[in-house]
Amino acid sequence: MTLTLSSPSTAWVRVCKLDDILPGAGVCALVDGAQVAVFRVTYRGADRIFAVGNHDPYTSANVLSRGLTGSYTAVDGLRFKVASPLLKHAFDLETGVSLDDPALRLPVYAARAKGGDVWIGLAV
Amino acid sequence: MFQPNRFAVSPVLPQVVVVGSGMVSHRFVEQLRAQADAACLRVTVVSEESRLAYDRVHLSSHFDQPRPDLALATPAGYAELGVDVVFGRATSINRTARTLQVGDTELSYDVLVLATGSFPFVPPLPGKDAAGCFVYRTLDDLDAIRAAAEALPTSATGVVVGGGLLGLEAAGALGKLGLKTHVVEFAPQLMPAQLDAEGGGALRRKIEGMGIGVHTGKATSEVQVDGAGRVTGLAFADGSSLPADLVVFSAGIRPRDELARSSGLSVGERGGIAIDDRCVTSDPAVYAVGECALHDGRVYGLVAPGYSMAKVAAASLLTDLGLNPASEARFTGADLSTKLKLLGVEVGSFGDARGATPGARTVSLSDNVRNTYSKLVLSEDGLRVLGGLLVGDTARYGDLLDLSLSGTPLTVPPETLIVPPLPGATEMPATANALICSCENVRSEAVCSAVAGGARDVASLKKCTGAGTGCGGCVPQLHGLLQTELRRLGETVSNHLCEHYPHSRQELFGLIRVKGWQSWDEVLEAHGSGSGCEVCKPAVASILASLHNDYVLKPQHAPLQDTNDAFLANIQKNGTYSVMPRIPGGEVTPEGLIAIGEVARKFGLYCKITGGQRIDLLGAQRDDLPAIWTDLIAAGFESGHAYGKSLRTVKSCVGQTWCRYGVQDSTSLAIRLELRYRGLRSPHKLKSGVSGCTRECAEARSKDFGLIATEKGWNLYVGGNGGVTPKHALLLAEGLSEDALITLLDRFLMFYVRTADRLQRTSTWLENLEGGLEYLRAVIMDDTLGICADLDAAMQHHIGTYEDEWAAALSDTAGLARFRTFINSDARDNAIEWVDERGQIRPAPLQPALLHGLVPLPMAGGDD
Numbered sequence: 001m002t003l004t005l006s007s008p009s010t011a012w013v014r015v016c017k018l019d020d021i022l023p024g025a026g027v028c029a030l031v032d033g034a035q036v037a038v039f040r041v042t043y044r045g046a047d048r049i050f051a052v053g054n055h056d057p058y059t060s061a062n063v064l065s066r067g068l069t070g071s072y073t074a075v076d077g078l079r080f081k082v083a084s085p086l087l088k089h090a091f092d093l094e095t096g097v098s099l100d101d102p103a104l105r106l107p108v109y110a111a112r113a114k115g116g117d118v119w120i121g122l123a124v
Numbered sequence: 125m126f127q128p129n130r131f132a133v134s135p136v137l138p139q140v141v142v143v144g145s146g147m148v149s150h151r152f153v154e155q156l157r158a159q160a161d162a163a164c165l166r167v168t169v170v171s172e173e174s175r176l177a178y179d180r181v182h183l184s185s186h187f188d189q190p191r192p193d194l195a196l197a198t199p200a201g202y203a204e205l206g207v208d209v210v211f212g213r214a215t216s217i218n219r220t221a222r223t224l225q226v227g228d229t230e231l232s233y234d235v236l237v238l239a240t241g242s243f244p245f246v247p248p249l250p251g252k253d254a255a256g257c258f259v260y261r262t263l264d265d266l267d268a269i270r271a272a273a274e275a276l277p278t279s280a281t282g283v284v285v286g287g288g289l290l291g292l293e294a295a296g297a298l299g300k301l302g303l304k305t306h307v308v309e310f311a312p313q314l315m316p317a318q319l320d321a322e323g324g325g326a327l328r329r330k331i332e333g334m335g336i337g338v339h340t341g342k343a344t345s346e347v348q349v350d351g352a353g354r355v356t357g358l359a360f361a362d363g364s365s366l367p368a369d370l371v372v373f374s375a376g377i378r379p380r381d382e383l384a385r386s387s388g389l390s391v392g393e394r395g396g397i398a399i400d401d402r403c404v405t406s407d408p409a410v411y412a413v414g415e416c417a418l419h420d421g422r423v424y425g426l427v428a429p430g431y432s433m434a435k436v437a438a439a440s441l442l443t444d445l446g447l448n449p450a451s452e453a454r455f456t457g458a459d460l461s462t463k464l465k466l467l468g469v470e471v472g473s474f475g476d477a478r479g480a481t482p483g484a485r486t487v488s489l490s491d492n493v494r495n496t497y498s499k500l501v502l503s504e505d506g507l508r509v510l511g512g513l514l515v516g517d518t519a520r521y522g523d524l525l526d527l528s529l530s531g532t533p534l535t536v537p538p539e540t541l542i543v544p545p546l547p548g549a550t551e552m553p554a555t556a557n558a559l560i561c562s563c564e565n566v567r568s569e570a571v572c573s574a575v576a577g578g579a580r581d582v583a584s585l586k587k588c589t590g591a592g593t594g595c596g597g598c599v600p601q602l603h604g605l606l607q608t609e610l611r612r613l614g615e616t617v618s619n620h621l622c623e624h625y626p627h628s629r630q631e632l633f634g635l636i637r638v639k640g641w642q643s644w645d646e647v648l649e650a651h652g653s654g655s656g657c658e659v660c661k662p663a664v665a666s667i668l669a670s671l672h673n674d675y676v677l678k679p680q681h682a683p684l685q686d687t688n689d690a691f692l693a694n695i696q697k698n699g700t701y702s703v704m705p706r707i708p709g710g711e712v713t714p715e716g717l718i719a720i721g722e723v724a725r726k727f728g729l730y731c732k733i734t735g736g737q738r739i740d741l742l743g744a745q746r747d748d749l750p751a752i753w754t755d756l757i758a759a760g761f762e763s764g765h766a767y768g769k770s771l772r773t774v775k776s777c778v779g780q781t782w783c784r785y786g787v788q789d790s791t792s793l794a795i796r797l798e799l800r801y802r803g804l805r806s807p808h809k810l811k812s813g814v815s816g817c818t819r820e821c822a823e824a825r826s827k828d829f830g831l832i833a834t835e836k837g838w839n840l841y842v843g844g845n846g847g848v849t850p851k852h853a854l855l856l857a858e859g860l861s862e863d864a865l866i867t868l869l870d871r872f873l874m875f876y877v878r879t880a881d882r883l884q885r886t887s888t889w890l891e892n893l894e895g896g897l898e899y900l901r902a903v904i905m906d907d908t909l910g911i912c913a914d915l916d917a918a919m920q921h922h923i924g925t926y927e928d929e930w931a932a933a934l935s936d937t938a939g940l941a942r943f944r945t946f947i948n949s950d951a952r953d954n955a956i957e958w959v960d961e962r963g964q965i966r967p968a969p970l971q972p973a974l975l976h977g978l979v980p981l982p983m984a985g986g987d988d
Contacts (some may be wrong), residue, residue: 015948016948020947021947022683024656024661027681027946028945028946029946029948029949030946030948031948035946041657062699066687067687068661068683070654070656070657070658070660070661071656072623078654083658084656085686085695086695118646
């Protein structure tokens with residue numbers, strides 16, 4: 001695994017090529033022992049990469065990378081979400097907050113596409 | 125037994141011990157924890173039952189299929205809340221030392237809360253302990269009743285002693301178990317505590333109409349027992365008797381006050397732990413709440429007053445411990461008004477329902493045609509509603525209750541309040557601020573302001589007002605109020621697919637067909653907004669598949685598919701998948717069976733025969749799916765589309781070929797139909813059956829389309845289904861040849877695919893089709909719309925372009941990478957655990973889910 005330090009506090013781990021993720025879809029990456037659901041959301045021609053925990057707290061199954069991504073309209077405008085494939089509970093992709101229960105939040109990881117690859121940032 | 129506190133809290137934190145884990149105890153704990161977290165207060169719950177709190181109000185639903193989870197609390201949930209749990213029976217209190225004895229464990233407390241509930245009263249009759257006699261209070265009681273009922277022959281009789289509220293609940297439960305059911309009541313009428321004689325009579329006629337025997341004015345004198353000590357019937361004081369194979373006593377409840385009694389707390393003469401308005405007992409360090417408590421000479425057997433006590437007790441207790449400013453909360457008695465549905469009969473009783481107020485007058489309407497009864501109790505001057513009874517129709521309960529609570533002088537003649545509205549007349553205007561949820565005391569104003577504040581569905585209304593979170597009985601009302609309010613606010617209540625498409629599925633289907641769109645991007649660009657969601661993406665994918673029959677996992681389609689379509693298998697609760705090869709008509713060779721068995725053995729899969737006459741292989745890891753299908757395809761199998769909103773199976777009997785009654789070859793027709801329509805993507809799953817004679821062994825009439833053989837040909841039925849609301853299919857045409865029925869079916873299916881709503885089964889589609897079956901006949905038999913040639917061509921296109929999706933998936937080597945568990949590792953999900961059950965794998969039981977009470981969004985149905 002290649003490690004690049006971009007700042008003193010974040011270690012960036014390369015997980016796959018950008019082309020390994022179809023636009024709108026997700027994959028699961030194993031990063032430092034944790035299952036991370038990585039999504040590529042394409043909106044108006046631009047790609048955005050999001051990464052949250054793969055564990056669905058409502059069903060206790062590691063399935064979120066297999067959820068369908070989408071957008072929803074919040075007070076502050078258009079936001080992106082993923083819906084669990086099991087019971088369809090949705091989570092905000094940026095904050096990890098459950099749209100059914102604001103008290104519940106998925107772990108969120110820094111994520112970016114760079115040089116045709118997808119990177120997950122870990123606090124060090 | 126006692127588990128030491130997992131939370132690193134200082135030993136000087138005050139300790140609250142709650143005895144009992146019922147609904148009121150749970151509410152108390154929630155109230156307490158909402159105001160004081162684990163950092164400032166230790167809380168321990170002592171539970172005598174092996175389960176923590178569950179919803180006792182809906183106990184009889186324990187016999188429903190599927191069985192709902194009634195749990196309100198779980199050990200894991202309590203652990204999250206920082207609440208310790210001790211299982212066992214509390215045996216004594218040392219009030220001087222402030223300790224509670226639970227088995228061998230001694231728990232210290234600063235404040236003790238008794239929420240011990242009540243126990244069912246069993247009259248001291250000879251034979252009351254015979255085998256086959258039960259009480260109706262706990263889930264264990266219900267499990268014992270079920271076990272006993274299952275051991276009885278099908279025509280067995282169950283008798284409930286007690287015709288009150290709980291007794292009728294119990295009777296409903298026995299009915300669900302398939303027992304011939306009787307209710308025996310000592311009083312001359314049913315529900316004597318709530319209803320008057322007229323009301324009891326109306327209720328009785330309704331209940332008798334359901335086939336339940338009602339015996340009032342019967343004093344049970346003995347439980348009759350056979351030589352083996354088993355119950356055989358009941359004998360009554362008047363010399364008559366009633367045979368019974370199972371008896372449930374439901375003759376009232378008594379407060380569980382023995383712990384309080386033995387420790388010298390004040391108890392009432394007829395039971396109940398005496399409490400003041402702050403819910404404190406005669407010992408300032410001991411509180412009591414719920415059915416065990418006696419307040420102002422009354423014991424309350426309903427959950428709503430218990431919840432009020434829980435709230436008051438939590439606030440008062442925190443004040444006592446110095447954790448809260450002085451609390452003004454007081455319990456000053458509760459309104460006993462109730463509205464409930466017993467055995468499907470609505471019963472409401474509010475205010476002074478029995479006319480006990482001096483000088484009270486009544487107006488009543490007893491309708492022996494509809495078997496409804498309404499009574500208003502009025503003040504002496506006839507100007508104010510004091511209370512009333514409603515049996516059979518409680519539509520006006522909320523308004524009338526409000527009138528009685530507010531004491532507003534009437535502006536209309538009182539009888540108009542109970543006469544059903546004349547056809548065409550406007551509804552009685554709802555009271556300005558009507559009570560919606562009596563469990564949580566939520567009124568319509570609160571609901572309306574929540575809607576104004578942005579709540580757009582029942583789930584969010586529940587969350588922000590609390591309405592509908594108690595017994596749930598007001599949820600339909602809540603839904604109605606939401607719709608009304610949305611309309612009033614000028615928001616259209618629409619059939620739009622979701623926020624991204626301002627079109628119904630039918631409209632969108634038409635647009636995509638006419639414009640010839642081939643991909644999601646084109647459709648979104650032309651007709652949608654945002655980036656779609658889990659609702660519209662699969663819907664558009666399904667429409668594109670119906671129209672073009674493209675391989676669903678092409679790169680432009682794959683990200684739109686719900687997980688089942690995305691991996692061509694059915695996801696299961698732990699994230700693994702089930703695999704179901706197609707077995708057309710249920711016909712399979714020995715070699716085929718062996719091949720399936722070998723695949724199951726090789727990949728360690730659980731095997732189950734489905735209701736659709738095929739074999740489900742469960743527990744497949746995602747990365748094994750391609751290898752599993754390589755083997756299955758080599759053995760001659762193809763995808764069974766159990767994962768798709770598409771044709772599942774065509775079930776059949778052996779028909780004329782084997783059966784001495786058969787009049788046509790049902791198996792061959794079933795195979796022909798299954799192969800013709802396999803892979804057809806549709807708004808919902810499609811199931812079919814073909815029976816070789818009128819005995820209907822293939823259950824064709826419970827399918828979306830079914831065929832039943834007659835000597836003159838095939839009778840074609842459409843629009844049936846099992847599921848949540850079972851429907852029998854309707855006869856579309858009779859005496860058909862195979863070719864004629866196939867023409868009709870081609871058109872029926874394509875017409876449905878084009879015009880149905882998302883996830884709308886054929887039955888609901890047909891019900892909503894204006895003109896119904898006649899209109900359908902006109903369209904597909906008389907071609908009144910002139911679209912038959914088009915429908916025929918569309919079906920020909922589908923049949924001509926069919927390919928096995930799994931064969932396509934295996935030949936798409938680049939796409940196979942999607943089946944890996946991790947994009948950057950060959951590891952597998954290490955959280956998937958199996959245990960052995962009856963010689964096969966099953967998912968290891970979950971740690972009880974973290975969160976309960978969250979409503980899962982509507983699911984699209986099961987596997988087969």
